[in-house]
Amino acid sequence: MINVVFLLLIFFLMAARIAPPPPFDITLPSAAGETPLGEGAILFAAADGTLSFAGQSGAASLTALQTQAPERLSLRADAAFPAPELAALLADLAALGVASVDLAIQTP
Amino acid sequence: MLALPPFRRSRRPSLTPMIDVVFLLLVFFMLASQFGQDSALTLSPAGGDAQYSGPPRLVEIGPETLRLNGALVSEAALAGALRPLTQGVEDVIVLRSADGTSLQRLIDIAQSLRAAGFASLAVAP
Numbered sequence: 001m002i003n004v005v006f007l008l009l010i011f012f013l014m015a016a017r018i019a020p021p022p023p024f025d026i027t028l029p030s031a032a033g034e035t036p037l038g039e040g041a042i043l044f045a046a047a048d049g050t051l052s053f054a055g056q057s058g059a060a061s062l063t064a065l066q067t068q069a070p071e072r073l074s075l076r077a078d079a080a081f082p083a084p085e086l087a088a089l090l091a092d093l094a095a096l097g098v099a100s101v102d103l104a105i106q107t108p
Numbered sequence: 109m110l111a112l113p114p115f116r117r118s119r120r121p122s123l124t125p126m127i128d129v130v131f132l133l134l135v136f137f138m139l140a141s142q143f144g145q146d147s148a149l150t151l152s153p154a155g156g157d158a159q160y161s162g163p164p165r166l167v168e169i170g171p172e173t174l175r176l177n178g179a180l181v182s183e184a185a186l187a188g189a190l191r192p193l194t195q196g197v198e199d200v201i202v203l204r205s206a207d208g209t210s211l212q213r214l215i216d217i218a219q220s221l222r223a224a225g226f227a228s229l230a231v232a233p
Binding site: 001002005006008009012013015016028029030031032033034035036037038074075077078079080081082083084086087088090091093094098099100101102103104105106107 | 131147149150151153212214215216
């Protein structure tokens with residue numbers, strides 16, 4: 001039995017990907033897509049338009065983003081995130097030097 | 109006098125505490141791990157290399173409505189109405205969302221345009 005348990009333990013160690021929990025409830029928008037989500041820095045966006053990055057929320061999140069300056073960013077935005085703010089956010093990210101944004105979706 | 113035999117430690121140490129710890133680790137990793145890769149749509153904030161050319165192609169997305177260059181158009185007719193305005197798939201189509209539009213709605217419209225063969229979509233503030 002201990003052998004099997006060790007085997008399971010090793011399996012979970014290898015297969016697991018420990019992700020930081022989102023700072024607020026996020027329901028990803030659903031869409032069809034095959035591209036896997038890239039690893040790296042994650043920017044969270046809540047339904048009410050609040051941003052959060054690396055534990056900083058609000059305007060401080062963009063400042064934190066500026067100091068880290070990732071080239072590739074994962075954006076986990078709620079399905080109800082206001083679309084006009086997304087456009088403004090993309091413009092802000094372009095100004096910060098982010099070259100590519102992966103918008104996380106859930107496939108139906 | 110009572111002569112006790114000398115206390116001898118067991119040759120084989122008990123495995124029970126180790127099994128306990130291993131179980132604890134196992135349960136921790138089962139709960140903390142996240143399986144299944146999320147999918148992603150890749151956006152380039154700096155804009156693609158495509159240059160805008162040709163007649164205006166501005167799709168304004170409202171919570172319920174859809175306007176192409178200011179004229180109301182239904183969601184089903186949008187792709188057909190855009191077709192005469194484009195030369196090829198690389199022609200840029202500008203998407204602008206009105207206040208109150210959700211991200212889900214923007215993605216839905218973008219995906220239907222993508223499915224209709226328009227590859228180059230730009231999200232304008």
